[in-house]
Amino acid sequence: MYIGVDLGTSSVKVSLVTAEGQIVASNTQEYPLYSPHPGFSEQRPEDWLDKTLLALKALSELTSLSDVRAMSFSGQMHGLVCLDEADNVIRPAILWNDQRTQKETDYLNQVVGVKKLVEYTANRAVTGFTAPKILWVKNNEPQNFERIAKIMLPKDYLAYMLTGTFATDVSDAGGTLLFDVKNRAWSKQMLEIVGLPESALPKVYESSCVIGTVKEKFCRLTGLNENVKVVIGGGDQAVGAVGTGTVGEGGASISLGTSGVIFVASETFKEDKEGLLHNFCHADGRYHFMGVTLSAAASYGWITDLLGVDVASLESEVAAAPIDDVVFTPYLTGERSPINAPTVKGSFYGLTAQTKRANLARAVMEGVAFSLKDCLSVMNSVGIKPKKARVIGGGSRSKAWVQILADVLDLEICKINTSDGGALGAAILAMVGDGVYACVDDACKAIVKDVESVLPDRERAEKYRKKFEIYKKLQEFSLKLIK
Numbered sequence: 001m002y003i004g005v006d007l008g009t010s011s012v013k014v015s016l017v018t019a020e021g022q023i024v025a026s027n028t029q030e031y032p033l034y035s036p037h038p039g040f041s042e043q044r045p046e047d048w049l050d051k052t053l054l055a056l057k058a059l060s061e062l063t064s065l066s067d068v069r070a071m072s073f074s075g076q077m078h079g080l081v082c083l084d085e086a087d088n089v090i091r092p093a094i095l096w097n098d099q100r101t102q103k104e105t106d107y108l109n110q111v112v113g114v115k116k117l118v119e120y121t122a123n124r125a126v127t128g129f130t131a132p133k134i135l136w137v138k139n140n141e142p143q144n145f146e147r148i149a150k151i152m153l154p155k156d157y158l159a160y161m162l163t164g165t166f167a168t169d170v171s172d173a174g175g176t177l178l179f180d181v182k183n184r185a186w187s188k189q190m191l192e193i194v195g196l197p198e199s200a201l202p203k204v205y206e207s208s209c210v211i212g213t214v215k216e217k218f219c220r221l222t223g224l225n226e227n228v229k230v231v232i233g234g235g236d237q238a239v240g241a242v243g244t245g246t247v248g249e250g251g252a253s254i255s256l257g258t259s260g261v262i263f264v265a266s267e268t269f270k271e272d273k274e275g276l277l278h279n280f281c282h283a284d285g286r287y288h289f290m291g292v293t294l295s296a297a298a299s300y301g302w303i304t305d306l307l308g309v310d311v312a313s314l315e316s317e318v319a320a321a322p323i324d325d326v327v328f329t330p331y332l333t334g335e336r337s338p339i340n341a342p343t344v345k346g347s348f349y350g351l352t353a354q355t356k357r358a359n360l361a362r363a364v365m366e367g368v369a370f371s372l373k374d375c376l377s378v379m380n381s382v383g384i385k386p387k388k389a390r391v392i393g394g395g396s397r398s399k400a401w402v403q404i405l406a407d408v409l410d411l412e413i414c415k416i417n418t419s420d421g422g423a424l425g426a427a428i429l430a431m432v433g434d435g436v437y438a439c440v441d442d443a444c445k446a447i448v449k450d451v452e453s454v455l456p457d458r459e460r461a462e463k464y465r466k467k468f469e470i471y472k473k474l475q476e477f478s479l480k481l482i483k
Helices: 045-062 102-121 130-140 142-147 154-163 170-176 188-194 216-222 236-243 297-307 311-320 357-381 399-409 421-434 440-447 458-481
Strands: 002-007 011-017 023-030 070-075 081-083 150-152 167-169 203-205 210-213 229-231 252-256 260-266 278-281 287-293 327-329 347-349 388-392 412-416 450-454
Touching (some): 011 421, 023 045, 070 154, 070 236, 150 154, 154 167, 170 236, 297 357, 347 458, 388 399, 399 450, 421 440
Parallel strands (some): 002 070, 167 203
Antiparallel strands (some): 327 347
């Protein structure tokens, strides 16, 4: 048996999984999020450990954990955890969705320069990354900065507390803006920029590597045996991709959650010179590109609330609505990829007196798909050209939206036999670390299967190709308005 720990922003989910990938039992424990000032987002790392232990204990009350062989992690990315010499938490963790670091982000992109950042790390700075957070602490809390002995990411804090091993993995490290993604090592130039020695950063492992065993005191508390291997795991997007079988050259997945993510794996490192997308190491031992649209299902939730209808009742209307001239740009909370414009605004274009609610709702679905196509176009330009993509997330329940994705992206879109991406992906990494499977690819092929396939319609795909050109013109105009 294996355990996957999915450390999220609002809760931790711990799942007990068989070597065949079946979820035997799961337990979820919530913890608070603090916002002491507008735009701030923080949590207590101690809460993550306490709630993970509670979840493990709850599982042990349902079924014995004595035969668990290994465990691993999927963790919310980019969060800054600072420990002092005595391993005390110096201040609450600054999370991925914290927006306080705009000044530091501008400094990195404009003074250090995007060209150098991409050379050093393969990425440009965004407010969510870890390096701007370190600079914020340095600039605003110098007394705390001077106390820093260890910097780590959220799931790495759990691993450190459970094992005593100061470690991270290549996928999570890539999201710090301190990591040379191409060469899979800490960037000496970035460490100089933020003013930290390399000794303050954890040793970097591949995501399926064993870093130790669970401490005896935690075994007694949770019912785990003292030989349970701890595999370092990875960042939530990479591990979630493992849980959907998105590995190997051109493996692709799309998440239609609150935000939308298009994730494409690559056998080799490929450079995006403009840093338009996130370019990270993958948990399968290779690399991946990732594009993020900030308001995916959030946009559809917004339009259904605005129209005063529920999602289910609108679904059939959307499916029957034609492809028309109404275009939506889904920039309700700014936009991440590939335009990286936090202040850009959303819009509708092409409205007439004949426009009905189904036309608006369909345009929202199309607009999210166009944003993802925008990211895919960047991937295509550097030689990454997937032939199909697996879709997950709440939006994937809409047949109309899945068909729109297939037509807009001109890709086969597949649904799979599982929805437990993060926890399952972590369990798969634990299995690979334990030697059940020779590599992540083999584990994914054995466990994750396509159960439904949606093909693009050539006539609709051509209509969407022309409509995407209008979307790009609207995007260009929207960007001009904020300059």
